[in-house]
Amino acid sequence: MEMTVERLKERVKAGRGLVPAHKVIKGGQLVNVMSAEIYPADIAIYNEMIAAVGDVSAYIGKDTEIIDAKGRFLVPGMIDGHIHSECSKLSITSYAKAVVPRGTTSMVSGLDEYISVSGLEGLREVLEEMKKSPLKVFWGAPFKTPYTIPESTVTYNFTKDTHKEVQKWDECYGVWETVREFVQEEDEDTLGAIATAYNNRLPVFGCAPMARGNDLNGYLCGGVRLDHESYDHEEVVEKMRKGMHMLIRESSVTHFLAENIKAVTEVNPYFARRVSFCTDDVTATDVLSKGHLDNVVRLAMKAGVDAMTAIQMATINSAEAYRIDHLVGSICPGRIADILFVDSLENFNIEEVMTNGKMVAKNHKLSYELKAPERSPILKGKLKCKLTGKEDFEYKAPVESGKVRVLSMDVKGPFVRKRRDVVLEVKEGIVQPDTVQDVLMVSVLERFGKNGNKALAFASGWKLKKGAMASSAAPDDNNLVVMGANAEDMSIAANYLIEQGGGQVVVCDGEIKEFLPLPVGGIVTDLEPEEVAAREKRIDQAARDLGSDLPDPMMYMFFLPITAIPDYAITDAGPVDYVNLRCFDPILEVLK
Structure with missing residues (x-):
């Protein structure tokens, strides 16, 4: 609230007890963080402001509301x-x-x-x-x-x-x-x-x-x-x-x-x-x-x-x-x-x-009803991506068949990813993810309709044996992140979020297993916290059903675009080596 001279005069009068307090809290033990003391003290409140602390009997008027703290700590x-x-x-x-x-x-x-x-x-x-x-x-x-x-x-x-x-x-x-x-x-x-x-x-x-x-x-x-x-x-x-x-x-x-x-x-x-x-x-x-x-x-x-x-x-x-x-x-x-x-x-x-x-x-x-405002088109979720096909999530190799050594971003915590070199097979020009070796595909799709960027890389640590998961909430840029064991399910997950206007989804064998809609900007919802918590639990369980043992598989995934912590990340610009501040090619070597 903007401060004015008149408002200041009113506040000073309230502080001096020249006008009655609107509320007084009585009978509590004040936790005074300024002096590191705890002692009995009452509190006089004028509008939104604390007017006095201690003996506030002079601040009580005929219309002052008395709140009994009942010996509790304030x-x-x-x-x-x-x-x-x-x-x-x-x-x-x-x-x-x-x-x-x-x-x-x-x-x-x-x-x-x-x-x-x-x-x-x-x-x-x-x-x-x-x-x-x-x-x-x-x-x-x-x-x-x-x-x-x-x-x-x-x-x-x-x-x-x-x-x-x-x-x-x-x-x-x-x-x-x-x-x-x-x-x-x-x-x-x-x-x-x-x-x-x-x-x-x-x-x-x-x-x-x-x-x-x-x-x-x-x-x-x-x-x-x-x-x-x-x-x-x-x-x-x-x-x-x-x-x-x-x-x-x-x-x-x-x-x-x-x-x-x-x-x-x-x-x-x-x-x-x-x-x-x-x-x-x-x-x-x-x-x-x-x-x-x-x-x-x-x-x-x-x-x-x-x-x-x-x-x-x-x-x-x-x-x-x-x-x-x-x-x-x-x-x-x-x-x-x-x-x-x-x-x-x-x-x-x-x-x-x-x-x-x-x-x-x-x-x-x-203790009262709090309602969210009506959302304008500016904050209503819309993902301006083209619908995908499975080919969007297939990593093209420089050879038709054989093996390649790749750099897989190995999760060591929600924000820390380290280098892991893995040998993967190439079939019909496509590098194959390998659930036995715990190597999945991960992709970030630009979703604001600016350039259509699509990045693709390899990730380890999620231990998915099948299926895919995706999220349009993915700080710090909130592009669309998709991870999976096969390209078909990755495409289905991405397309579902595009069609729904944002959210988080888990897919397996072409079927939507769990979905949490995030219609506000594609990143949040006005649902009650209890409903969101229930859906979070179902999303996590669905990811665990695919094989993950991470504490929060979806959250670990949607942190992948954060580049502020070494060593590796992925954004719509590509997989990122944050030690050297540059994008990198995940294929390190074609093996003979």
């Missing part, structure tokens, strides 16, 4: 410091239904997946949607789109000129997920975004997995403030000693907390005040079964962090890292009234949630 609303909510396959509205009842009241996001499929017009619609949600989104303008080297295809290219416009928007709180390689390679759009942010006094958010030594020094000299991606605690320690705020990531597929928290529990407890949490990529299934940031707080306590410190990591630390602590992150006068009612600090079970001064959730459910 904790600030938690902040997810880095999240692609789109990877949950839930729209902003549906995502809020899942995470707000678990205590996440704010998130920092680039909403970049929406931008990749719908440009600034779609982004404006999502920003309007979030204003009607109980979940606050502190938006960081993506440093550029796409994030890929070499550049893949998206519907909208975010450039340094875009930054000159959008950094002036009220919704913009910084530059989002600035990937290290773009800084050190002196990419003009990236450096232009950072320079504009410097002049606008906006922070720059980072993405620097495995950055150490001189490369890290150069990255920091580029003006990056924080990072959310470290693969071991030694990396966390080096980054923190060099002045970075660090976010520890605990996502549905990357469980980094147990390792990275050692920087605090084993190396230096004073690091704790500059460590915060993020989930990055979560599924509806995990949020509903385990929780969200409440689960991360519990994991941190289990790892040896005391309750107050863990709560600070989920609240004020993140707010300070992103320079939004004047708005959120603590229960203090002048801040937004985002308050959690927690049964005990040991269990950290969030019983009720207040956001923006309103009680919105109880017993892990929203």
Whole structure:
């Protein structure tokens, strides 16, 4: 909300108790993350603002609503410091239904997946949607789109000129997920975004997995403030000693907390005040079964962090890292009234949630009906691909028959793929996938109607024995990704998603086994979180029925186009060697 002199006068009067509070929370134990104290205190709330904390009897008028906290702990609303909510396959509205009842009241996001499929017009619609949600989104303008080297295809290219416009928007709180390689390679759009942010006094958010030594020094000299991606605690320690705020990531597929928290529990407890949490990529299934940031707080306590410190990591630390602590992150006068009612600090079970001064959730459910907006044609899913045939998923060899040695991208985690050399047979000029050796075909199809790019490569680690699966949700460019043991099923999977306007599908022997529609931009849905979770489970089971033993076969597959982590990836531009920042030919050698 825009600040005016009149509004400021009203706020000051409310803070002084010259006008009655609209609500007062009584009988709770305040968890004061500013002073690291816990003590009895009441809270006066005026509109969406905390007006006073402590003895607030002078703030109570005849119409003031009294909320009985019943001895429960009053904790600030938690902040997810880095999240692609789109990877949950839930729209902003549906995502809020899942995470707000678990205590996440704010998130920092680039909403970049929406931008990749719908440009600034779609982004404006999502920003309007979030204003009607109980979940606050502190938006960081993506440093550029796409994030890929070499550049893949998206519907909208975010450039340094875009930054000159959008950094002036009220919704913009910084530059989002600035990937290290773009800084050190002196990419003009990236450096232009950072320079504009410097002049606008906006922070720059980072993405620097495995950055150490001189490369890290150069990255920091580029003006990056924080990072959310470290693969071991030694990396966390080096980054923190060099002045970075660090976010520890605990996502549905990357469980980094147990390792990275050692920087605090084993190396230096004073690091704790500059460590915060993020989930990055979560599924509806995990949020509903385990929780969200409440689960991360519990994991941190289990790892040896005391309750107050863990709560600070989920609240004020993140707010300070992103320079939004004047708005959120603590229960203090002048801040937004985002308050959690927690049964005990040991269990950290969030019983009720207040956001923006309103009680919105109880017993892990929203307490009112929240509806998604009517979707415009800009955000309605449409895949502008031509229908495929099986020949689109057959890798042509330079010989009619024989054998070739190929490079197969071998998955070692959701984002890490290593080189695996495999000998495959060639029949009638086609390289044959080999399920015995665990080598599948994987393809990315450009789906925005720009150039019709089609990339094809080999992948290992999924262990599919038959069938195929496909997804039109595939960060960071959200082109159509297809993987399979045979070309016929790959074509059927791709065509089904093209015809349906986006989603995720598993196919076997020409039959659609499971399908999750994603009609909003081809990447998310307005379905209830419970329905999405049920379909996620069925999709995963269908993939396991094909032979996969990965924790989340579909999610591991749709991360294949992410090039920001060495060594290998695939985009519509082709299979990518991210160590050397170039596309490569998967056929290494024709064998005699």
